[in-house]
Amino acid sequence: MKRWLNKIISGDCIEVLSRAKPFADLIFADPPFNIGYKYDKYNDKQEKDSYFGWTEKWMRACCDVLTKDGSFYIAMCDEHVADVKIIANKLHLFMRNWIIWHYTFGQQMKNKFARSHTHILYFVKDKDNFTFKADAIRVISDRQKVYKDKRAYRDGKMPDDVWDEYPRLCGTFEERVDDFPCQMPEGLLARIIRASSNEGDWVLDPFSGSGTTAVVAHKLNRIYTGIEISEKYVKESKNRIKDSEGLPVEGEGLPKWPDHADRELKWLYHENKVPDGKLRKDKMLLSIFTAKLNERLKKAQLYTPDDIIDRLEILRKAGKLGALREERVHSK
Numbered sequence: 001m002k003r004w005l006n007k008i009i010s011g012d013c014i015e016v017l018s019r020a021k022p023f024a025d026l027i028f029a030d031p032p033f034n035i036g037y038k039y040d041k042y043n044d045k046q047e048k049d050s051y052f053g054w055t056e057k058w059m060r061a062c063c064d065v066l067t068k069d070g071s072f073y074i075a076m077c078d079e080h081v082a083d084v085k086i087i088a089n090k091l092h093l094f095m096r097n098w099i100i101w102h103y104t105f106g107q108q109m110k111n112k113f114a115r116s117h118t119h120i121l122y123f124v125k126d127k128d129n130f131t132f133k134a135d136a137i138r139v140i141s142d143r144q145k146v147y148k149d150k151r152a153y154r155d156g157k158m159p160d161d162v163w164d165e166y167p168r169l170c171g172t173f174e175e176r177v178d179d180f181p182c183q184m185p186e187g188l189l190a191r192i193i194r195a196s197s198n199e200g201d202w203v204l205d206p207f208s209g210s211g212t213t214a215v216v217a218h219k220l221n222r223i224y225t226g227i228e229i230s231e232k233y234v235k236e237s238k239n240r241i242k243d244s245e246g247l248p249v250e251g252e253g254l255p256k257w258p259d260h261a262d263r264e265l266k267w268l269y270h271e272n273k274v275p276d277g278k279l280r281k282d283k284m285l286l287s288i289f290t291a292k293l294n295e296r297l298k299k300a301q302l303y304t305p306d307d308i309i310d311r312l313e314i315l316r317k318a319g320k321l322g323a324l325r326e327e328r329v330h331s332k
């Protein structure tokens, strides 16, 4: 198994996985949807029965390599999602959520409503024993953002099961790789990986495609294995992984300062009582301050010392930082 560590393997996932023992803590599968997409090697127009039979085979192969406490996410379109659920029942998978990924830039239709969603079914092998890291994926609640309600839970709320913050990747998007028909957004994978695995866990994508799962798993310090039937996609995704080394998850690159992060920053600043001028000069103090802030915010944005210095300066200039008690005494 060691040779599968951080690898994109070229081949048919059913065949490749038949050689393995359980190893995957998390599986994300985004198979071809049988809707006629043009892939390099795979023919995306099968007879319905044969597609159903094939789906059962690869789902079973995935279950066989999923650890006892593992999680299994499957992306699927309207046409086949009910079949996937029936197969999952047969395989004794326990469904935790039926997620709808609602995207902008849906395909326009001439005489029916435009399709703007994909189903993501979230299963675990054991309903009482699995990883779910709620604190790693909290989002700002309306209570915090809209109503500025002081009673709101400081760390935000759990995301809903309709995900509408990830647009479908159009050709003009910077994140989009060349010549691949259905790349998933990194942010969406990041939510799944953060929720259902720990650093160092092993993430498998049996339909690796452009390598999104592997790229994000690698960025988030997980082990990855991707399997892909097209040698061309294997080669291109290996390059993508290499090029993304050291970069943040797409869409999370520029640190934003949501209200609750600003509030936490100000609290910490006043608690610590170290003037920002001194923080800027003392690297040790600044790095302790940074670690404390990131720990309090728990997930979302991991700010760097520079981010913090820049933000403190912005807040000071805007008159929003307030003087430390010592500063007030001195200025009297």
Ligand SMILES: C[S@@+](CC[C@H](N)C(=O)[O-])C[C@H]1O[C@@H](n2cnc3c(N)ncnc32)[C@H](O)[C@@H]1O
Pocket: 011, 012, 013, 014, 030, 031, 032, 033, 039, 040, 041, 042, 182, 183, 184, 185, 206, 207, 208, 209, 210, 211, 212, 213, 227, 228, 229, 230, 233
């Ligand atoms: C929907 S795409 C996956 C896209 C991927 N989530 C991404 O973000 O790039 C499905 C991929 O499965 C690959 N594929 C089809 N049959 C396969 C098989 N039996 N084993 C491995 N890969 C397969 C196709 O070549 C295609 O790249």
